[in-house]
Amino acid sequence: xxxxxQFAFSGLTVGxxxxxxxxxxxxxxxxxxxxxxAQGEFVMVSGMTxxxxxxxxxxxxxxxxxxxxxxxxxxxLLHRLAIEPARGASPVTLIIITIGASILMRGLAAVFFDKxxxxxxxxxxxxxxxxxxxxxxxxxxxxxxxxxxxxxxxWLFLNRTLMGKAMLATAANRLAARLVGIDTSxxxxxxxxxxxxxxxxxxxxxxxxxLTNYAIGTLLALKGFAAAMLGGMGSPIGAVAGxxxxxxxxxxxxxxxxxxxxxxxxxxxxxxVLFAMPQGLFGRASIERV
Amino acid sequence: MKKLAVAAAALVFAATSxxxxxxxxxxxxxxxxxxxxxDPEKKTLEMYVAEMxxxxxxxxxxxxxxxxxxxxxxxxxxxxATRLVEEDKVDAVLGGSxxxxxxxxxxxxxxxxxxxxxxxxxxEIVFPVRKWVFKTPHTEPMSCGKIFEDLKKRxxxxxxxxxxxxxxxxxxxxxxxxxxxxxxxxxxxxxxxxAGDSDMTPQLTNIKNTAGVQAVINCGFGQGPAIVTRNYxxxxxxxxxxxSHGVSSKSYIKLAGDASEGVRLPAAATLVAEKxxxxxxxxxxxxAYKTRYEKQTGEPVSTFGxxxxxxxxxxxxxxxxxxxxxxxxxxxxxxxxKGFVGTGGMVNMSxxxxxxxxxxxxxxxxxxxxxxxxVN
Numbered sequence: 001x002x003x004x005x006q007f008a009f010s011g012l013t014v015g016x017x018x019x020x021x022x023x024x025x026x027x028x029x030x031x032x033x034x035x036x037x038a039q040g041e042f043v044m045v046s047g048m049t050x051x052x053x054x055x056x057x058x059x060x061x062x063x064x065x066x067x068x069x070x071x072x073x074x075x076x077l078l079h080r081l082a083i084e085p086a087r088g089a090s091p092v093t094l095i096i097i098t099i100g101a102s103i104l105m106r107g108l109a110a111v112f113f114d115k116x117x118x119x120x121x122x123x124x125x126x127x128x129x130x131x132x133x134x135x136x137x138x139x140x141x142x143x144x145x146x147x148x149x150x151x152x153x154x155w156l157f158l159n160r161t162l163m164g165k166a167m168l169a170t171a172a173n174r175l176a177a178r179l180v181g182i183d184t185s186x187x188x189x190x191x192x193x194x195x196x197x198x199x200x201x202x203x204x205x206x207x208x209x210x211l212t213n214y215a216i217g218t219l220l221a222l223k224g225f226a227a228a229m230l231g232g233m234g235s236p237i238g239a240v241a242g243x244x245x246x247x248x249x250x251x252x253x254x255x256x257x258x259x260x261x262x263x264x265x266x267x268x269x270x271x272x273v274l275f276a277m278p279q280g281l282f283g284r285a286s287i288e289r290v
Numbered sequence: 291m292k293k294l295a296v297a298a299a300a301l302v303f304a305a306t307s308x309x310x311x312x313x314x315x316x317x318x319x320x321x322x323x324x325x326x327x328x329d330p331e332k333k334t335l336e337m338y339v340a341e342m343x344x345x346x347x348x349x350x351x352x353x354x355x356x357x358x359x360x361x362x363x364x365x366x367x368x369x370x371a372t373r374l375v376e377e378d379k380v381d382a383v384l385g386g387s388x389x390x391x392x393x394x395x396x397x398x399x400x401x402x403x404x405x406x407x408x409x410x411x412x413x414e415i416v417f418p419v420r421k422w423v424f425k426t427p428h429t430e431p432m433s434c435g436k437i438f439e440d441l442k443k444r445x446x447x448x449x450x451x452x453x454x455x456x457x458x459x460x461x462x463x464x465x466x467x468x469x470x471x472x473x474x475x476x477x478x479x480x481x482x483x484x485a486g487d488s489d490m491t492p493q494l495t496n497i498k499n500t501a502g503v504q505a506v507i508n509c510g511f512g513q514g515p516a517i518v519t520r521n522y523x524x525x526x527x528x529x530x531x532x533x534s535h536g537v538s539s540k541s542y543i544k545l546a547g548d549a550s551e552g553v554r555l556p557a558a559a560t561l562v563a564e565k566x567x568x569x570x571x572x573x574x575x576x577x578a579y580k581t582r583y584e585k586q587t588g589e590p591v592s593t594f595g596x597x598x599x600x601x602x603x604x605x606x607x608x609x610x611x612x613x614x615x616x617x618x619x620x621x622x623x624x625x626x627x628k629g630f631v632g633t634g635g636m637v638n639m640s641x642x643x644x645x646x647x648x649x650x651x652x653x654x655x656x657x658x659x660x661x662x663x664x665v666n
Contacts (some may be wrong), residue, residue, distance in 0.1 A: 116541050128524045
């Protein structure tokens with residue numbers, strides 16, 4: 001039982017981080033059909049900014065705030081300078097633009113910061129808590145609670161505010177949304193801001209556990225993308241479920257089956273799910289009427 | 291300061307460009323996941339070559355460097371190697387920061403008959419001996435051997451292993467598994483983690499729950515070992531933890547924090563230069579390099595730049611002995627390197643040994659109070 005709990009917490013912690021990245025993918029995808037491959041870089045920029053601001057003597061809460069501001073600024077710039085000018089282009093072109101942007105952001109981070117790995121001090125110390133025989137770091141619990149708060153806040157934003165509803169409407173049908181007077185271009189801009197915000201908070205929560213360096217975004221984006229596909233691209237609930245499931249699959253695969261094949265186990269399950277349900281677990285079936 | 295030195299070197303180049311330069315090529319992983327190897331190597335190379343050129347060069351000739359960044363990608367390394375041979379027409383090559391890139395370049399330099407000193411770990415690069423290929427860093431069988439010697443001293447026979455899937459982790463795991471029986475050591479649990487993983491508690495839980503584990507060896511490099519170390523303390527595993535020399539830079543201690551307390555690892559003497567006894571022949575070289583590097587770059591020394599220092603010294607001394615940069619003569623002289631004291635230890639090369647280091651060049655270190663200490 002202690003073993004099971006240990007594996008479960010390991011999986012949930014890693015899964016929550018994947019989930020936050022998958023959420024970022026989902027929001028932008030919904031608003032614009034674009035898969036933003038710079039999503040992992042938001043996490044990296046936020047983590048690195050906080051690390052270097054803290055190292056420069058800025059108190060941690062301020063450093064965290066600065067990191068969020070810088071990351072959101074990157075999100076706005078990405079939209080204004082790269083996506084907006086190419087707004088007539090096909091989603092594939094825009095996706096390629098985001099890949100370019102991610103390479104640029106990695107390069108900037110390598111030049112402005114450095115190429116080493118860094119860590120942030122955990123918020124609540126690093127003495128593990130004993131839960132039913134499993135040793136769990138306080139930071140893991142903070143990551144889980146943080147993810148829960150972000151998901152709730154996002155739900156409230158989407159369902160209770162006019163702007164959120166405009167986003168949902170744009171996701172459902174862009175043309176119809178425009179016809180009822182929604183500025184879909186602004187909605188896409190907002191989706192970049194919210195995605196960057198989620199990425200930034202994710203980076204702050206995850207860095208004490210995953211560590212960070214200028215190139216970590218690529219790997220995180222890959223896992224987050226797999227999670228979003230598993231949950232169903234475009235569904236916020238799917239993104240969270242996909243992320244947690246992917247994390248749990250990896251942890252239980254490594255713990256109970258074989259650490260040698262843990263990534264293979266996770267990807268076999270993803271393939272099996274997508275084979276049976278091509279839209280992912282919570283995705284909408286896309287129906288074309290002819 | 292560094293810029294000034296480079297500018298001065300450039301001026302000297304211009305002034306003496308009439309005389310043919312010695313062309314040294316270098317393909318390093320300056321960016322990418324292995325940048326913590328390639329970056330100090332590049333800085334070391336530029337720093338010492340500028341100094342050599344300022345003091346008149348080698349055999350009266352200036353050294354001209356051709357440095358390329360492969361980003362840790364073996365196929366890129368191969369492309370740059372071809373460029374060094376065909377366009378730049380270099381006289382010798384230093385580097386290949388990692389095993390993958392170095393092995394990819396070996397056939398190109400061998401075909402072109404150019405002396406090549408690799409800076410990568412794997413023994414595979416020089417065993418069996420390849421005519422044109424040498425290397426300076428300690429190998430994974432040496433790391434395993436040094437750790438097993440220490441285990442025997444502590445009367446430990448049953449161990450757990452946790453290894454990364456990076457090239458270094460894989461190679462060292464294979465060697466350790468192969469060598470363990472010779473030392474009377476049984477590997478009772480053998481676990482793996484991915485090079486980019488951020489949580490290894492499931493694997494470590496399994497090691498913890500395996501009966502009879504008296505020590506754990508972690509084969510790997512990069513951020514993986516730091517996370518393993520943190521998870522190790524999180525699970526409060528009481529037995530000693532050993533790392534390989536793949537983590538021998540200060541950033542490991544910084545990342546792992548208090549969790550690194552008590553971790554042991556075999557490493558080159560560079561890390562503990564000040565703490566070596568004065569009678570140790572390595573002390574002078576290691577301390578000089580360390581002081582020089584830290585002053586110039588403002589970064590704490592790692593052993594990786596030291597591998598470049600050793601390679602450059604072995605090459606330039608061979609060129610001095612050969613009294614030319616003639617490729618065949620220089621190769622023969624590199625092979626005759628005897629009693630050279632570098633940062634990695636005493637180097638005695640021969641026709642059958644293109645590494646020239648033995649276990650005595652390695653030090654067993656223990657991390658205490660956030661710093662390296664020597665284990666006697």
